[in-house]
Amino acid sequence: MAPKVLISDSLSEAAVQIFRDRGIEVDFEPTLGKDKEKLAEVIGKYDGLAIRSATKVTEKILENATNLKVIGRAGIGTDNIDKEASSKKGVIVMNTPFGNMITTAEHAIAMMFAVARQIPEASASTHAGKWEKSKFMGVELTGKTLGVIGAGNIGGIVCDRARGLKMKVAAYDPFLSQEKADKMGVEKVELEDLLKRADFITLHVPFTEQTKNILSRENLAKTKKGVRIINCARGGLVDEEALAELLTSGHVAGAAFDVFKEEPAKENPLFNLPNVVCTPHLGAATTEAQENVALQVAEQMANYLLDGAVENALNMPSMTAEEAKVMGPWVALAGHLGTFIGQLTDEPVEAINILYDGVVSEMNMPALNCSVIAGILKKANPDVNLVSAPVVARERGVKISTTNQAKAGTFEGYIKVTIKTPTLERSVAGTVFSDGKPRFIQIKGINIDAEVGEHMLYTTNEDVPGVIGTLGMTLGQNGQNIANFTLGRTSTGAQAIALLYLDEKAKPEAMKALRDTGMFQQIRPLEFTV
Numbered sequence: 001m002a003p004k005v006l007i008s009d010s011l012s013e014a015a016v017q018i019f020r021d022r023g024i025e026v027d028f029e030p031t032l033g034k035d036k037e038k039l040a041e042v043i044g045k046y047d048g049l050a051i052r053s054a055t056k057v058t059e060k061i062l063e064n065a066t067n068l069k070v071i072g073r074a075g076i077g078t079d080n081i082d083k084e085a086s087s088k089k090g091v092i093v094m095n096t097p098f099g100n101m102i103t104t105a106e107h108a109i110a111m112m113f114a115v116a117r118q119i120p121e122a123s124a125s126t127h128a129g130k131w132e133k134s135k136f137m138g139v140e141l142t143g144k145t146l147g148v149i150g151a152g153n154i155g156g157i158v159c160d161r162a163r164g165l166k167m168k169v170a171a172y173d174p175f176l177s178q179e180k181a182d183k184m185g186v187e188k189v190e191l192e193d194l195l196k197r198a199d200f201i202t203l204h205v206p207f208t209e210q211t212k213n214i215l216s217r218e219n220l221a222k223t224k225k226g227v228r229i230i231n232c233a234r235g236g237l238v239d240e241e242a243l244a245e246l247l248t249s250g251h252v253a254g255a256a257f258d259v260f261k262e263e264p265a266k267e268n269p270l271f272n273l274p275n276v277v278c279t280p281h282l283g284a285a286t287t288e289a290q291e292n293v294a295l296q297v298a299e300q301m302a303n304y305l306l307d308g309a310v311e312n313a314l315n316m317p318s319m320t321a322e323e324a325k326v327m328g329p330w331v332a333l334a335g336h337l338g339t340f341i342g343q344l345t346d347e348p349v350e351a352i353n354i355l356y357d358g359v360v361s362e363m364n365m366p367a368l369n370c371s372v373i374a375g376i377l378k379k380a381n382p383d384v385n386l387v388s389a390p391v392v393a394r395e396r397g398v399k400i401s402t403t404n405q406a407k408a409g410t411f412e413g414y415i416k417v418t419i420k421t422p423t424l425e426r427s428v429a430g431t432v433f434s435d436g437k438p439r440f441i442q443i444k445g446i447n448i449d450a451e452v453g454e455h456m457l458y459t460t461n462e463d464v465p466g467v468i469g470t471l472g473m474t475l476g477q478n479g480q481n482i483a484n485f486t487l488g489r490t491s492t493g494a495q496a497i498a499l500l501y502l503d504e505k506a507k508p509e510a511m512k513a514l515r516d517t518g519m520f521q522q523i524r525p526l527e528f529t530v
Helices: 013-021 036-045 059-063 083-089 101-117 119-127 153-164 178-184 191-197 217-221 240-249 287-307 321-343 365-377 389-395 467-477 508-517
Strands: 004-007 025-028 048-051 070-073 092-094 145-149 168-172 200-203 227-231 252-257 276-278 351-358 399-405 413-420 425-432 438-443 446-451 455-462 482-489 495-502 522-527
Touching: 004 013, 004 036, 013 025, 013 287, 036 059, 048 287, 059 083, 070 287, 083 092, 092 287, 101 119, 101 153, 101 200, 101 227, 101 252, 101 276, 101 287, 145 153, 145 191, 153 168, 153 178, 153 389, 168 191, 217 240, 240 252, 321 365, 321 413, 321 425, 321 438, 321 522, 351 365, 365 389, 365 399, 365 413, 389 399, 438 495, 446 482, 446 495, 467 482, 467 495, 467 508, 508 522
Parallel strands: 004 025, 004 048, 048 070, 070 092, 145 168, 145 200, 200 227, 227 252, 252 276, 351 399
Antiparallel strands: 351 413, 413 425, 425 438, 438 446, 455 495, 455 522, 482 495
């Protein structure tokens, strides 16, 4: 029986035809995605679901998706898909990460021009029959300093375009290496410096716990008087109420926003303020971008449903069906090792070396590499996937190397990941036991034996009496239950580590209580997808 795909958002006819030409039955219902109840009612009939942003793939819908194998998002953002529920259901989530980069970058540049020259207000005034030439005094972009927060794919294009406009470009990105910054022709700066110097600030970062409210009230107050701020990335990166106050006071000369904390944005503190340009999330809204991502998602989904090929998957590595049976646990291990080391690292990663020992050295290493790299990069970019991870790493100037060796220890095989930053080198190793479960076996050269849990806690300390008791007692007093507890040390009285598997996410009050004891050099809550 031919696979069956539902398209519940607006995709081009050319994309629909791709499915049909490949022998896939397709129902094209571009308004169905807005009706959650109806979608939940019919989703069980389909092997694939192709969407844009209007369709919300919730846990409830996935519960009814008894035959669903793949969700394809025409675009990069997947906030409208419950990826955890999809993974548990065994549904692959694909996106099209590179189809709208240029379009979004161009929109940011266009918004910068619009706010610099007050074009929307001047246009409205002229349409109204007024001729207020002296009212709309703008500023030139040439020679001005553009502060770019986030120098990844889209931010990098913005940097390139801004340099072409003869602007001075200063970029803040914790994961941007100096070597990459030099190649881009931009000045690598810290956020504090960018805020003080920039005439224009544009944001190009994903929405994460680290970037949430990155332009907070406090940081906005540090900006240069007369600054203009552009956000075509994600809502929630800027304190909109604080920005509105600074616009009213005149400290901020203008703002251009394509995204908002609450969308659809029917009301917002920025609306109806002078020299504020607002658009309804048009970053990817060009004919070329919409067509590109639609065609790309149709091809990817068809390739998977017919041939088992996995491309641009967010929750599964690219590999053949045959490889997946053998490699699955090792791919999971590789991702856990990357996620572990990524969550511990606050500096830009300059180099990654992945050592494959024994049986794993004969497996599909590109898929394993992608899993490691994606795990490391997810802290900075949650949208990175197993296909785009090497590209993102290369664009950030991260050097990737691998080492293969025959069996060299007590395990049939293991993976060791080592990263290098400007100030340190850090490593972690793991293996897969006969039960198919990944295990951490070494951290910082210290041997351990720890199973991987969804919620974990990593600590380092001097090897002195009382640490174990303090950990258990402090966590217990704060309602935090320990499922598993693993210890390791270099030698008696030297450095020691602990890796705890918790029943629930680490509580802030528990972490504060541990820090207040003064016994620990490092306390890091960790999260894994298991």
